Amino acid sequence: MRNEFDINSNDNVLFVTAQCNNHCLMCCQPPLKVDDIEELYERNIQLLHTAPKELKVLGVTGGEPTLLGDKLISLLREVRFCLPDTAIHLLSNGRAFKDAAYTKRISEAAGNNFFIGIPFHSDYSGDHNIIAGSKNAYEETMTGLYNLADNGVEIELRVVINKLNYIRLPRMAEYIFKNLPFVSWTAFMGMERTGLSVRNADRIWVEPKEYARYLRDAVVALDDWRMDVAIYNVPLCLLPRDCWPFAKQSISDWKTKYVECCEACAVKEQCCGHFSTSTKLYEGIVPIIN
Numbered sequence: 001m002r003n004e005f006d007i008n009s010n011d012n013v014l015f016v017t018a019q020c021n022n023h024c025l026m027c028c029q030p031p032l033k034v035d036d037i038e039e040l041y042e043r044n045i046q047l048l049h050t051a052p053k054e055l056k057v058l059g060v061t062g063g064e065p066t067l068l069g070d071k072l073i074s075l076l077r078e079v080r081f082c083l084p085d086t087a088i089h090l091l092s093n094g095r096a097f098k099d100a101a102y103t104k105r106i107s108e109a110a111g112n113n114f115f116i117g118i119p120f121h122s123d124y125s126g127d128h129n130i131i132a133g134s135k136n137a138y139e140e141t142m143t144g145l146y147n148l149a150d151n152g153v154e155i156e157l158r159v160v161i162n163k164l165n166y167i168r169l170p171r172m173a174e175y176i177f178k179n180l181p182f183v184s185w186t187a188f189m190g191m192e193r194t195g196l197s198v199r200n201a202d203r204i205w206v207e208p209k210e211y212a213r214y215l216r217d218a219v220v221a222l223d224d225w226r227m228d229v230a231i232y233n234v235p236l237c238l239l240p241r242d243c244w245p246f247a248k249q250s251i252s253d254w255k256t257k258y259v260e261c262c263e264a265c266a267v268k269e270q271c272c273g274h275f276s277t278s279t280k281l282y283e284g285i286v287p288i289i290n
């Protein structure tokens with residue numbers, strides 16, 4: 001947790017709680033049962049008043065930020081007051097937005113230039129719930145997505161690629177096109193090997209070389225259907241070349257690392273690199289020689 005903002009960083013966030021009502025199999029920051037909301041709220045309000053007005057994006061993250069209830073609304077109002085031109089990027093599992101009235105109040109508090117990252121683990125509810133570690137997650141998150149769309153909130157749909165969903169990625173793309181066409185973009189995300197993804201590695205871990213062809217089919221399909229799509233956290237050398245235009249430099253700057261062989265790579269400047277926090281590199285890293 002940072003105590004100050006860095007205008008040059010791509011990762012300025014307010015961390016609002018370590019608690020979560022999901023227990024995702026690959027959570028990189030396992031939820032804690034702690035009474036931390038009041039203390040972090042006070043700290044974040046103080047921190048906000050030190051924020052440079054030119055900050056492009058401010059993340060609001062946890063745990064699950066909506067566990068703050070009405071305090072999240074107050075916090076978003078304060079962000080808007082202190083940083084009128086800054087984009088707010090809230091990360092949430094989306095379940096609390098099943099409450100249409102709460103969703104409307106959140107949307108009004110955050111105003112314009114507000115987007116929410118919501119996880120979508122599978123088009124099959126059983127898999128989504130297993131991955132999220134909660135039997136109601138799918139239904140509540142789906143209802144939440146529709147309520148957010150009703151309020152015109154920009155949605156970044158986040159698919160963390162794992163052993164339980166990678167074969168379904170093309171089917172998930174079709175589902176998104178048919179049922180969630182209002183999302184602003186879909187991000188397919190490589191997993192960080194830390195936290196619960198280490199503890200649950202046998203159930204959840206899959207290497208990019210296993211999922212690359214399914215990822216490609218999903219990305220190309222969404223793009224063909226004129227839906228915005230991105231790939232986060234997967235190095236270019238592990239992606240088919242026609243996926244490269246969709247790959248973003250998505251890893252927070254303080255977590256990004258390049259390994260020795262990256263120094264000889266022709267596309268290092270465009271590549272996201274690796275998570276310095278992962279306990280193991282992806283397999284098959286090889287420099288690109290043009």
Ligand code: SF4
Nearest residue numbers: 020022023024027093
């Ligand atoms: S919703 Fe996010 S914070 Fe909660 S358990 Fe899942 S990955 Fe972790």
Ligand code: SF4
Nearest residue numbers: 235237262265271287
């Ligand atoms: S060798 Fe390194 S810099 Fe090059 S594509 Fe692979 S991970 Fe990226």
